Amino acid sequence: MSTTTLKTRFGEIEVAKDIVQGDFDTIPVIDLANMKHPDLAERKKVASEIYNACARVGFFYIKNHGISEESVTKIHDAAHKYFALPLEKKMESFMGQSKNFRGYTPLLGGHQSTDLEENPSGNLSEAFDIGYELAGDRQAKIDDVLPSDDAGLYGSNIWPRDEVLPGFKATFLDYYGQILDLGRDLLRVFALALALPEDHFDGVVKHPGSLSRLMFYPPQKVGMDEHEGITPHTDYECFTILSQDEVPALQVLNANNQWIMAKPMKNHFVVNIGDFFSFWTNGIFKSTIHRATNLTGQQRYSVPFFFGVDYNATVSVLESCISEGNPAKYPGPVKAGDYVRKQLSTTYVVHGEEAPDHEKGQSLVVNPTQA
Ligand SMILES: O=C(O)CCC(=O)C(=O)O
Numbered sequence: 001m002s003t004t005t006l007k008t009r010f011g012e013i014e015v016a017k018d019i020v021q022g023d024f025d026t027i028p029v030i031d032l033a034n035m036k037h038p039d040l041a042e043r044k045k046v047a048s049e050i051y052n053a054c055a056r057v058g059f060f061y062i063k064n065h066g067i068s069e070e071s072v073t074k075i076h077d078a079a080h081k082y083f084a085l086p087l088e089k090k091m092e093s094f095m096g097q098s099k100n101f102r103g104y105t106p107l108l109g110g111h112q113s114t115d116l117e118e119n120p121s122g123n124l125s126e127a128f129d130i131g132y133e134l135a136g137d138r139q140a141k142i143d144d145v146l147p148s149d150d151a152g153l154y155g156s157n158i159w160p161r162d163e164v165l166p167g168f169k170a171t172f173l174d175y176y177g178q179i180l181d182l183g184r185d186l187l188r189v190f191a192l193a194l195a196l197p198e199d200h201f202d203g204v205v206k207h208p209g210s211l212s213r214l215m216f217y218p219p220q221k222v223g224m225d226e227h228e229g230i231t232p233h234t235d236y237e238c239f240t241i242l243s244q245d246e247v248p249a250l251q252v253l254n255a256n257n258q259w260i261m262a263k264p265m266k267n268h269f270v271v272n273i274g275d276f277f278s279f280w281t282n283g284i285f286k287s288t289i290h291r292a293t294n295l296t297g298q299q300r301y302s303v304p305f306f307f308g309v310d311y312n313a314t315v316s317v318l319e320s321c322i323s324e325g326n327p328a329k330y331p332g333p334v335k336a337g338d339y340v341r342k343q344l345s346t347t348y349v350v351h352g353e354e355a356p357d358h359e360k361g362q363s364l365v366v367n368p369t370q371a
């Protein structure tokens, strides 16, 4: 992937050359109440608002999304309990044991910079990641089996033991299942937004390659230099559905290189487009750079859900997104799993781009002070 250097208020960052920042100074709010309205014209109104937000900003809030306040409170409570565990208990699910980017990343562990020299100290955050499993999919049939994929991304999660955190797995899988279905619904709206039949993407979301993550951003010490909780980056999958608590930290970069605060809004999620959807739409949907820095003195928790399509799905740029004014930008086709694995391995540098060879019993060993 060729890169270019972008000057930001916080220094220069390397971004993919094809990323074009959007011209915006606020983040639109989209009401999903009519997302499933019986009248197609009403559904198209929602879709057209979404198209504008995706093409101009790459970020938007959603309200009336159908996920109850109770479910959101439950997953945030679970996050509080998880991160309050002693480090050695959290390290029992350390991501370094995982072949497919699942598990716990300690403080200063994860980093989004591709250059360790530039960012030796890592993110001021902790994270716990899970991926698709059948028990977290409300659409999965009783006799379904988890597919295998060439990129080696499907596979088991690393859960904390139930005696360590009773009910945690059930709570997270329940939340995962609800957001997964919201993601499937949103993909139908995205299809309409792109002037495609609503069911256009239905065939590639049987076992969606979707990750979800609990995040914890401790407060910075007073007088300390600003230390990012997550450094500037774009997300990798199709789109992200983020639940943040009431502590502000998330910022989104616009075309004037200003960071626009995505302030928390009660009962709203933040949705943003990821690199894979930008690729798929020939750059029409923007995958926008963002970061999170917690300068509030309070603890902050957030729960992103990265919606992606089946890892085995092979995708080419949508023909309807190629025109004289917007000629084809990317060679294709691309397998979703290969694309995501490549991107994830730049974040967790010691995890390889290639799927580990299970036959040889390879696993991924990560140094927690580096990865
Ligand atoms: O915590 C947030 O507000 C953003 C997290 C994020 O951007 C990510 O995990 O990719």
Ligand SMILES: [Fe+2]
Binding pocket: 233, 234, 235, 290
């Ligand atoms: Fe992100």
